[in-house]
Amino acid sequence: MEEFQQNDLNTVTLEKDDPIKSTSPQISVSEFSCHCCYDILINPTTLNCGHSFCRHCLALWWTSSKKTECPECREKWEGFPKVNILLRDAIEKLFPDAIKMRFEDIQQNNDIVQSLAVFQKYGNDQIPLAPNTGRVNQQRGGGFFSGVLTALTGVAVVLLVYHWSSRESEHDLLVHKAVAKWTAEEVVLWLEQLGPWASLYRDRFLSERVNGRLLLTLTEEEFSRAPYTIENSSHRRAILMELERVKALGVKPPQNLWEYKAVNPGRSLFLLYALRSSPRLSLLYLYLFDYTDTFLPFIHTICPLQEDSSGEDIITKLLDLREPTWKQWREFLVKYxxxxxxLIAEFAWDWLEVHYWTSRFLIVNAMLLSVLELFSFWRIWSRSELKTVPQRMWSHFCVKTAGDPSEDGPRRDTLASEGIFCDSMNHSFINPLYLKISHKLCI
Incomplete structure (x- = not known):
């Protein structure tokens, strides 16, 4: 009873000392009571959940239950609870007499003093563990990344070994071997690669044991007579045209993916990254800087003339170096x-007979990338952001804003997720297959 009277005196004294506070609602001890002992808070300790208790009440709770959780809501606390200094100072200024009496009672209770000592010892033991926990997490993180790095290193070693071993076998390809050194079997192999129609003359060349030196001396008249007897004039012209190319180059020109890869590894690598970043810019580059060797065969393959498209094989289209007509340009520019x-899918379609599975993978991948690009267009259209398209294209081409570390995180993520044209290529899960397209572009 005396305690509550004293608290009322404290409240009245505050009101007299500060006339501004006298107009505010009165503050009583019950508003600063502990939810364990229901008395005024002594050394209030606030947990992660927001509840505050007396320090000794929390120590008694921990000593009896051995649980690191809130006595009221049962939420576990992290680390070691500390005294809420701001709340403690406020209570001591508001109710100094009540705090003094409570301190005297606590000091006289041996159980409370002992519990506080044990609780504090537990806290002191927890403090050195915090840096160790960080070290353990760092070690775990370092172990994870070192494992990833080790795995990538192993994959790189395997790829290098495979590359070196494949390079040894590439020396046996006709694209690396002089024509004069071809054997009879290699001459037949060269003949069969001209097209399905050339298989009709396979046995005739093989029976005559035509090697590379003899092949270089053959003329159109000899092809028309026995023992070769190539009666079809178009077949004779095709063989002679290819033979002239072989004579000019000194080796067999690449006619499929693997041969082109063996002859032009640098260009293949360049086209890989160019097509991966942007198919439009890559085709523009081919038009400007590789028109005859690459662009003309490409456009004649994907946009053939209707009167010439029937009955032509892929090699014949690739050898066509005529200037495209306006009709071909219109079709190409619309698709471009x-x-x-x-365009890439149509190019791969013409190679189905040569590369069965590779062409099908390329076609499926091109379809998926087209769908992703359409979704990107739709997202930008629905958000009314068409005006930002030129800026994004310029950023992609020159500054690479989507990957610039100087950009803030949300904007960088937005640009990366909303990129159109070339940025949608980054969503591909079969990007390595674009190397195979680049191998074919200059065949």
Whole structure:
């Protein structure tokens, strides 16, 4: 009873000392009571959940239950609870007499003193563990990344070994071997690669044991007579045309993916990254800087003339160096502007007979990339952000804003997720297959 009277005196004294506070609602001890002992808070300790208790009440709770959780809501606390200094100072200024009496009672209770000592010892033991926990997490993180690095290193070693071993076998390809050194079997192999129609003359060349030196001396008249007897004039012209190319180069020109890879590894690597970043810019580069060797065969393959498309094989189209007609240009520009991946798919379609599975993978991948690009267009259209398209294209081409570390995180993520045209290529899960397209572009 005396305690509550004293508290009322404290409240009244505050009101007299500060006339501004006298107009505010009165503050009583019950508003600063502990939810364990229901008395005024002594050394209030606030947990992660926000509840505050007397320091000794929390120590008694921990000593009896051995649980690191809130006595009220049962939420576990992290680390070691500390005294809420701001709340403690406020209570001591508001109710100094009540705090003094409570301190005297606590000091006289041996159980409370002992519990506080044990609780504090537990806290002191927890403090050195915090840096160790960080070290353990760092070690775990370092172990994870070192494992990833080790795995990538192993994959790189395997790829290098495979590359070196494949390079040894590439020396046996006709694209690396002089024509004069071809054997009869290699001459037949060269003949069969001209097209399905050339298989009709396979046995005739093989029976005559035509090697590379003899092949270089053959003329159109000899092809028309026995023992070769190539009666079809178009077949004779095709063989002679290819033979002239072989004579000019000194080796067999690449006619499939693997041969092109063996002859032009540097260009293949360049086209890999160019097509991966942007098919439109890659095709523009081919038009400007590789028109005859690459662009003309490409456009004649994907946009053939209707009167010439029937009955022509892929090699014949690739040898066509005529200037494209306006009809071919119109078809190409429409697909180039809206569906650039369809151009790649159509090019791969013509190689189904040569590369069965590779061409099918390329076609499926091009379809998926077209869908992703359409979704990107739709997202930008629905958000009314078409005006930002030129800026994003310029950022992709020159500054690479989407990957610039100087950009803030949300904007960088937005640019990376909303990139159109070339940025949608980054969503591909079969990007390595674009190397195979680049191998074919200059065949």
């Amino acid at each position: 502007s809206f569906l650039p991946y369809q």
